[in-house]
Amino acid sequence: MKNFFALTLRNFALTLCWLSLAFSAHSQETYTLKFATLAPQGSTWMNIISDWSKQVEKESQGRLRFKLYPGGVSGDEPDVLRKIRFGQLHGAAFTGHGIGHIYSPARIFEIPYLFRDVQEIDTVRAQFMPEIEAGFRKNDYELLGWMEVGFLRFFSKNPIRTFDDLKKSRIWLWQGDPVGIALFNASGISPVPLPLADVYTSLSTGLIDTTIAPPLGAIAFQWFTKTPYMSDIQLSNGIGGLLVSRSFFTKLPDDLQALLLKTGKQTSARLITETRRDNEKSLTVLRQNGIKSTLAWKDVDEKELYALRDRAAAELIQSGYLPGEMVERIRRAIIAARSKK
């Protein structure tokens, strides 16, 4: 009997030993998150993402580290999506373009003329985030943080003072972008569809005379050197997201999942603040460079603009790109937000 106890005790001790070894082996397992972005090395976005990677590596004590692929070295967003599918990459900072391929309802915030300022965005978006996160999850992605590209404006060679001027312009459409197509269909404008890479040259050759970008984008792409006018009216707010594939995310132990979510949210807040600041700075720089403002809200019939917004949304609902019920809810949320101002 005594022997039995001794044996059992020894087995128990051995098991405990084995378990603790296994546990420590598990906790020491390291993970590398391969993460791509179009943001160039040294840009505001990349600096913040780089800080994020350092924070995660430090707080996980080296168990989770990032391998960053900045400046589009992994290709454009469709290339990155393909690489994530094949497991060559695990995550990326996507803009609306890439997000549309993952979970198109998230582009509801990009409906033309939906928001008028950032306060409206902050109030309304907070109400929709839980379902947006769930939507990404259902589509095999975890949303770690939200981003903004900024409010898009028209940048043109000739002054655009009225909607009729806009209709006469040769406006660039990001080739294959459903939200852009819906906007132009609703406006009765025939755009010139081109890949992003061809915009600068096409502004030089005259194939297009008007492009669409946030102020920082107009500077970064150097388009502003060809377009002396920009619209005061903001077309829509370009979105972005820090996303990681669920197949990578679910392999992580719970504490590392929690760490990514916590730090992703902090990074998102910094990205949004800094992007807004950069776009403000960019507006000043554009004005210093002699870019003149045209087409203010006072120059257009608001009702006409909202009718245009509704026609664009209707087309996106009809094609199944956005859920109608969600569009209706966001419209009501914005009315409520405006009434509280």
Add this chain to the structure above:
Amino acid sequence: MTRIKNLIRLQQVLAAVCCTIALGGCSMSQLVARSSLGLIDAGVRSMNQETDLELARAAIPANLKLTESLITELPGDRSLRIAAAQGFYGYAFGFIEDDAPERASLLYKRGLDHALAGLAAAGVQINLLDASVEEVSRSVAALDKQTVPELFWTASNWAKWIDLNRNDPARIADLAKTERLMQRVLELDPDYYFGSPHLFFGVYYGSRPPMLGGDFAKSALHFDQAAARSHKHWLIVEVLRAQFLLRQMDDRAAFHEHLSQVLATEDSPPEMALVNAIARAKAQRLLSQEEDLF
């Protein structure tokens, strides 16, 4: 008594000499500065032939300060401005940028200010920093081959200053101006500084993805031109090709091969010795980062 008289006379003579020096101090020091110009020129040549990186790193700051002190005497001297612009660029690029980019940014800006002062001395009337892209184009169109050094070092320092401040919209907005300046150099003297105008465009088109204005084919052509014009002796061409174009193309094998080739090349024409030694050090550093970059 005679001794006292002599002493008084000596004092008078000394006072007169001191007075002359004090009164004519300005022209005297300018005279001295002017007589040192050849020395600065020889200093730049000698530094370019230095093969010991540590010696160069330690010696360049003193040379730069000497050049700047001569500039305070002769602010409109173009050769001094060019020496300072080239010196600040070389020191920041070769020894500071990789470890302390913020400090390097300030050094490039100093180099830029010297180069711009050189352009002003050469007759450029407008302030290029505040001018529009079109004004810059018009202004440089009137310049001839004599101003190639000022144009080249203005564009080079300016582009690096922008490169190290990519988070500042005001800096990014100026990129097109540097392109116009270097385009003019390319028209006037594509062989300047061993074909470096082509090197500039190799990096200009190779450091960005096509959707952000990059053009890999154009970049490769410019790197090839730069290599051909230096008969492949200018090793920095292959280092920058690997660091920017091949990295951007995600071509790890070529990246490794080009940098390894740089390390394996020992011969160097004397006038390229320092920059080639810097190129080898940078190649070594990039190879050590290969695992992280790809």
